[in-house]
Amino acid sequence: MTNHMITARGLTKSFPAKGRTVEAVRSVDLDVAHGELVAFLGPNGAGKSTTLRMLTTLLPPTSGEATVAGCDIRRDPAGVRRRIGYVGQGTSGGHTQRVRDELHAQGAFYGLGRRETRVRAAELIDSLELGQVADRQVQSLSGGQKRRVDIALGLIHRPELLFLDEPSTGLDPHSRANLWDHIVDLRRANGTTIFLTTHYLDEADQLAERVMVMDHGAVIADDTAWALKESLAGDRVTLTFGSPTDAAAAAARIGGELDGLVVTVTAPGGDHALPRYLRDLGDAGLVVEAATHRRPTLDDVFLALTGRSLREEAASAAAPAATSDTDPAHRVAA
Amino acid sequence: MTTHTTTTAPAASARPTGFAHDTAAVFVRESRPLVRDPFSVVFSLVQPLVFLGLFGPLLVGAAGGDAADTLQWFVPGILVMVALFGTASTGANLLFEMQTGSHERTLVAPLSRGALLVGRALKDVVPLVVQGTIVVLVAVPFGFRVDVPGLVAGLAVLAVFGIGFGALSYTLALACRSRDWMFWMVHQTLLFPLMILSGMLLPLDDGPEWIRVAAAVNPLSYLVGAERALLAGEVGAADVAGGVVAAVVTCAVGIAVGVRAMRRAR
Numbered sequence: 001m002t003n004h005m006i007t008a009r010g011l012t013k014s015f016p017a018k019g020r021t022v023e024a025v026r027s028v029d030l031d032v033a034h035g036e037l038v039a040f041l042g043p044n045g046a047g048k049s050t051t052l053r054m055l056t057t058l059l060p061p062t063s064g065e066a067t068v069a070g071c072d073i074r075r076d077p078a079g080v081r082r083r084i085g086y087v088g089q090g091t092s093g094g095h096t097q098r099v100r101d102e103l104h105a106q107g108a109f110y111g112l113g114r115r116e117t118r119v120r121a122a123e124l125i126d127s128l129e130l131g132q133v134a135d136r137q138v139q140s141l142s143g144g145q146k147r148r149v150d151i152a153l154g155l156i157h158r159p160e161l162l163f164l165d166e167p168s169t170g171l172d173p174h175s176r177a178n179l180w181d182h183i184v185d186l187r188r189a190n191g192t193t194i195f196l197t198t199h200y201l202d203e204a205d206q207l208a209e210r211v212m213v214m215d216h217g218a219v220i221a222d223d224t225a226w227a228l229k230e231s232l233a234g235d236r237v238t239l240t241f242g243s244p245t246d247a248a249a250a251a252a253r254i255g256g257e258l259d260g261l262v263v264t265v266t267a268p269g270g271d272h273a274l275p276r277y278l279r280d281l282g283d284a285g286l287v288v289e290a291a292t293h294r295r296p297t298l299d300d301v302f303l304a305l306t307g308r309s310l311r312e313e314a315a316s317a318a319a320p321a322a323t324s325d326t327d328p329a330h331r332v333a334a
Numbered sequence: 335m336t337t338h339t340t341t342t343a344p345a346a347s348a349r350p351t352g353f354a355h356d357t358a359a360v361f362v363r364e365s366r367p368l369v370r371d372p373f374s375v376v377f378s379l380v381q382p383l384v385f386l387g388l389f390g391p392l393l394v395g396a397a398g399g400d401a402a403d404t405l406q407w408f409v410p411g412i413l414v415m416v417a418l419f420g421t422a423s424t425g426a427n428l429l430f431e432m433q434t435g436s437h438e439r440t441l442v443a444p445l446s447r448g449a450l451l452v453g454r455a456l457k458d459v460v461p462l463v464v465q466g467t468i469v470v471l472v473a474v475p476f477g478f479r480v481d482v483p484g485l486v487a488g489l490a491v492l493a494v495f496g497i498g499f500g501a502l503s504y505t506l507a508l509a510c511r512s513r514d515w516m517f518w519m520v521h522q523t524l525l526f527p528l529m530i531l532s533g534m535l536l537p538l539d540d541g542p543e544w545i546r547v548a549a550a551v552n553p554l555s556y557l558v559g560a561e562r563a564l565l566a567g568e569v570g571a572a573d574v575a576g577g578v579v580a581a582v583v584t585c586a587v588g589i590a591v592g593v594r595a596m597r598r599a600r
Contacts, residue, residue, distance in 0.1 A: 056442055057442070058438065058441060058442060058600060059600060078350070078444050081348075081442055081443060081444040082347075082348035082349075082350070082444045083347075083348070084442075086439070086442040088435050088438045088439065088442075089435065090433075090434050090435015090436070090438060091434045091435050091436065092435055092436055092438075092439040093436060094363075094367075094431060094434075094436045095430070095434060095436075096367045096371075097363070097366065097367060098366075098370060101363075101366045101370070102363075105359065105362065105363035105366070106439075106443070108355075108358075108359035108362065108363075109356075109359055109360075109363075109440065109443040109444070109445050110348035110349075110443060110444065111348050111349035111350060111351040111355070111444070112348070112349070153439060157347055157348040158347055159347075
């Protein structure tokens with residue numbers, strides 16, 4: 001037995017589309033240790049969900065192999081299914097089903113005894129604060145409540161490994177924060193390994209111990225959020241001067257990009273670099289009028305890796321036509 | 335950061351189960367909304383009751399004979415209608431669950447794929463039997479004579495047919511995936527010809543040759559014949575054998591095709 005919860009080598013999925021083959025996932029290798037919380041970050045269509053669907057036996061890979069919770073996804077899909085919990089992008093509970101009934105059905109699906117199921121369902125209703133809605137139909141619940149039901153269903157059999165596909169998409173900020181509190185608590189109590197996909201940068205940044213960045217079907221970076229930002233993006237120090245000549249002289253002295261009165265330097269450990277620049281430039285008689293220091297975000301990492309911004313892609317995907325009608329500048333340009 | 339916190343023993347980890355257990359689990363899940371909201375079973379009775387109440391009197395008038403005799407001929411056809419319409423649209427429930435995500439959840443659970451189909455198809459028997467019984471009870475005050483053993487046998491044959499026809503409806507849903515319109519188009523296109531060409535509403539004996547040929551290959555016409563014999567108490571009639579064969583064949587084909595489709599479901 002390896003000490004890895006998930007091991008994948010060369011995992012590939014291609015689909016036929018309009019006479020040609022589209023490679024949704026290209027030769028993905030990954031190792032996830034017991035107890036890790038890993039986030040799969042990438043834009044829509046990057047292949048995150050397809051990878052997840054292969055690891056959870058929903059989709060057979062075109063090539064490559066993977067072992068999940070000690071079972072081979074091709075040779076022992078039933079073994080994988082017994083050991084993992086999966087929360088997909090949709091609503092897991094049937095619309096006309098009552099919450100408690102669905103939990104009881106789910107217990108039976110996983111081969112739990114009747115009493116065991118009842119006890120476990122009551123436990124989950126309690127810990128996920130579903131008591132108020134336990135005897136209501138799923139379709140009458142709010143988005144956040146439905147999501148908590150999805151998680152409860154995924155946890156009925158105390159899986160060692162929980163897959164979450166875009167768990168907080170479509171929730172308001174309050175429900176998102178609430179959902180994450182629950183997930184973090186459950187993990188603390190049970191040591192569950194969690195593997196999730198997200199396109200929310202802050203979510204991956206704050207919650208995951210490890211971030212795998214995916215783009216065009218391939219994993220392009222894999223490390224802690226801190227290390228990714230440190231090695232790929234660096235801190236950004238911005239200095240503003242009183243005159244263009246001062247700015248140009250400063251840029252020549254310390255390096256960095258010059259833009260009118262502003263010099264921008266990208267450097268690791270920018271918080272330490274900033275006072276050093278101020279001293280050094282002061283000694284040279286150059287007066288800094290304003291200075292800012294900004295830590296990099298995972299968006300800077302994505303930008304450094306792909307030349308595109310995740311934030312922009314999310315924004316353009318969310319409102320593709322909204323600006324063109326209202327923005328006069330846009331109308332003139334068109 | 336802790337990586338190996340095994341504070342709780344896996345007291346509730348999943349255990350391997352068999353086909354019968356899985357089928358029962360799916361059946362129980364599917365039946366629960368019916369138990370919670372029994373009125374839904376009665377609600378889908380509206381259509382058969384409309385035919386019984388509005389078409390029945392017209393038929394009595396056209397036949398010109400005794401009302402009770404006409405009902406004796408007509409009510410068994412309505413029972414087949416209950417079985418046909420009730421199970422033909424049952425795939426829509428699966429179609430909806432495929433779109434919301436709850437079907438996906440059952441595919442990740444360690445359930446036999448066959449059980450996912452058979453459990454659902456068996457559930458459809460419950461409303462069918464309840465509705466069939468209500469139709470018969472409604473007809474009794476108007477002169478319909480019930481032969482109890484015949485009725486029990488008649489409902490049993492319809493149940494076997496219903497399991498198969500429901501399975502075919504689920505198969506259609508699995509094939510249509512997100513295309514609701516395709517499901518309903520196929521549903522509508524097949525349902526009314528199947529109904530009319532079964533002799534359920536009007537006798538086909540006086541129809542043109544091609545209609546009688548079409549009826550001869552329609553399993554529902556054998557079913558209608560069998561129900562008429564059974565509800566009249568003629569359990570040994572030749573028509574009964576034809577209906578039993580039609581029901582069993584529908585059931586076997588439906589389950590075989592449906593299980594295959596469910597195994598391929600993604």
